[in-house]
Amino acid sequence: MKIQAAKVIVTCPGRNFVTLKIVTDQGVHGIGDATLNGRELSVVSYLEDHVIPCLIGRDPRQIEDIWQYLYRGAYWRRGPVTMSAIAAVDTALWDIKAKMANMPLYDLLGGKSREGVMVYGHANGGDLEETIDAVGHYIEMGYKAIRAQSGVPGIKDAYGVGRGKLFYEPADASLPSETVWDTPKYLRFVPKLFETLRDTYGFDHHLLHDAHHRLTPIEAGRLGKDLEPYRLFWLEDTTPAENQESFKLIRQHTTTPLAVGEIFNTIWDCKDLIQNQLIDYIRTTVVRAGGITHLRRIADLAAIYQVRTGSHGATDLSPVTMGAALHFDSWVPNFGIQEYMRHTEETDAVFPHAYRFEDGFLFPGDTIGHGVDIDEKLAEKYPYKRAYLPVARLEDGTMWNW
């Protein structure tokens, strides 16, 4: 059996997606997501110019060998571009293998460990009142877990505040838009937000929050401590994770559970935080961290330390990543939660998929493979549109972490 052809499909049904399609000489095809938000075309080139020529003629059944070949063989290891490209190949090959085995991917991985995958949705509003209402709306929709982000008095564009009831899409400008950040205002506001949420809705739902890398370690410690009475499911990305030592400081000050890892690419990025028990949830997902093959290694390492998974699932992870992640989540023994930011109808139409939402859970469906495909004809109708994530500055103009 041989890989006969592979091609990259770029489409923008409301936002950009990069998809790899691999076809075998026996007519089976698999697809993988290669979307890297704001840097999409670098992965297109990596795949078309450097990976696809090496794939043609290889045996698609040898997923592990192909993974090692692409990882070790590049000499230049890790990094988001490389690992997104490897992930796309790996996801497509697992899709093919599961189709050949006539099984849903979760069966090939070892079978279901649970019936449904608990997801959290994104409730957000321009101010406290709007955010309280938005959380109520998610509760009505059946969500068991809800992330709350809110506009902060005195801050013009706080992170995570969307433009509609169900959708939040930060990469929406052809050049990065500039936002202004003020930590003291944010730190004063967030505990009030969660206090009001608990007063309004009680403690029956899981609440989550994302600080999006804005804080210093000691500020993160203080926020975690201030939020303890409201029993968050997790507090995410409090501080940039390049210097992982700094998480020791945060841990000394708070028992609020911590989640990190959506921008990590390999097990090497996760290892110290996991082994030192400095986090509670690891957020790596299929496209960002080398596909199913590598994500499985990260999850197994995490399991030893009782760290659970909480895969990234923002809209820049295409339905292909969501489908593959749901099969992974259904199997992985140390599953925690799955992020679920809904895609638009346009996106869903381009990527027909077997997964469905019901009562706070996503179900991967029983279709063979990972259950997601691409409608190439429809995809052609939406040409690539350059789009960037915003940047953030402090009030005096200093660049900060968006």
Ligand code: CS2
């Ligand atoms: C976020 C993302 O979902 C999350 O937790 O941090 O919205 C993130 O900003 C985007 O995925 C960036 O592309």
Ligand code: MG
């Ligand atoms: Mg996040």
